[in-house]
Amino acid sequence: MALRLQMLGTGGAFAKKYFNNNGLLYADDFTLLIDCGITAPLALHQTGVSLDKIDAVLVTHIHGDHVGGLEEFAFRMKYGYGRKPVLYIADKLVAPLWENTLKGGLSQEGIASLEDAFEVRTLTEGTVHSLSPSLKVEIMQTPHIPGKASYSLYFNGEIFYSADKTFQPDLLTRLVEQRNCRKILHEVQLTGPGEVHTTLDELLSLPAALREKIMLMHYGDEMEDYIGRTKEMEFLRQHEIYTL
Numbered sequence: 001m002a003l004r005l006q007m008l009g010t011g012g013a014f015a016k017k018y019f020n021n022n023g024l025l026y027a028d029d030f031t032l033l034i035d036c037g038i039t040a041p042l043a044l045h046q047t048g049v050s051l052d053k054i055d056a057v058l059v060t061h062i063h064g065d066h067v068g069g070l071e072e073f074a075f076r077m078k079y080g081y082g083r084k085p086v087l088y089i090a091d092k093l094v095a096p097l098w099e100n101t102l103k104g105g106l107s108q109e110g111i112a113s114l115e116d117a118f119e120v121r122t123l124t125e126g127t128v129h130s131l132s133p134s135l136k137v138e139i140m141q142t143p144h145i146p147g148k149a150s151y152s153l154y155f156n157g158e159i160f161y162s163a164d165k166t167f168q169p170d171l172l173t174r175l176v177e178q179r180n181c182r183k184i185l186h187e188v189q190l191t192g193p194g195e196v197h198t199t200l201d202e203l204l205s206l207p208a209a210l211r212e213k214i215m216l217m218h219y220g221d222e223m224e225d226y227i228g229r230t231k232e233m234e235f236l237r238q239h240e241i242y243t244l
């Protein structure tokens with residue numbers, strides 16, 4: 001059966017009308033939380049999804065809007081459900097996530113490493129990882145902040161989910177023309193220069209054959225002003241469930 005996606009939030013890091021850009025990906029036999037930002041615990045609560053229904057969380061990179069909810073997630077799973085959440089993470093992000101983000105809050109007697117708080121399953125580039133019989137993922141490092149690794153995701157060899165990233169037209173073209181990609185969930189920055197993100201103008205410069213596969217996410221509070229100005233590319237709406 002097709003994958004379904006329910007964004008807990010579709011906002012950029014500083015959006016106030018939208019929660020952080022985190023998504024629930026539903027496969028037949030598996031529910032994956034893609035990123036767990038600062039607002040994820042509240043967004044999950046409002047969506048009516050309890051933590052124990054999430055089979056695993058996967059993080060794309062270490063910014064607060066993508067990992068800031070992990071401390072609460074781990075503590076509530078430990079004290080509320082008596083177990084550790086499964087965490088999929090690129091091998092290169094394991095040390096920075098613990099040392100630079102989570103250690104201060106989570107470390108205590110019995111929790112001295114990321115593995116003490118989560119069932120850590122590392123992901124490597126160039127490998128297709130089976131999360132379940134119906135859900136496979138490949139991670140692809142894509143440029144975001146210089147010197148800071150960030151990984152876009154390719155699900156079941158056909159669905160591309162961009163991490164925060166700069167414009168990479170060649171990658172998008174290659175995925176569609178050579179790797180059977182039929183849907184692209186893409187971050188977008190609506191105003192100002194892209195710098196560490198992809199601007200709407202950049203995405204509008206792509207050929208129609210690519211644009212028609214793209215849905216937009218990680219946008220600012222000004223999104224409504226841009227409805228009708230994105231050609232074939234629709235805005236993903238938080239909490240709605242999309243069949244991919």
Ligand SMILES: O=c1ccn([C@@H]2O[C@@H]3COP(=O)(O)O[C@H]3[C@H]2O)c(=O)[nH]1
Pocket residue numbers: 012013014063064065145164195196
């Ligand atoms: O070199 C930098 C680093 C960061 N930032 C801002 O901080 C935010 C962090 O989360 P984000 O990656 O969703 O979005 C980023 C930008 O809004 C930036 O504009 N330039």
Ligand SMILES: [Zn+2]
Pocket residue numbers: 012013021063065066164218
């Ligand atoms: Zn972000």
Ligand SMILES: [Zn+2]
Pocket residue numbers: 061063144164
């Ligand atoms: Zn980021």
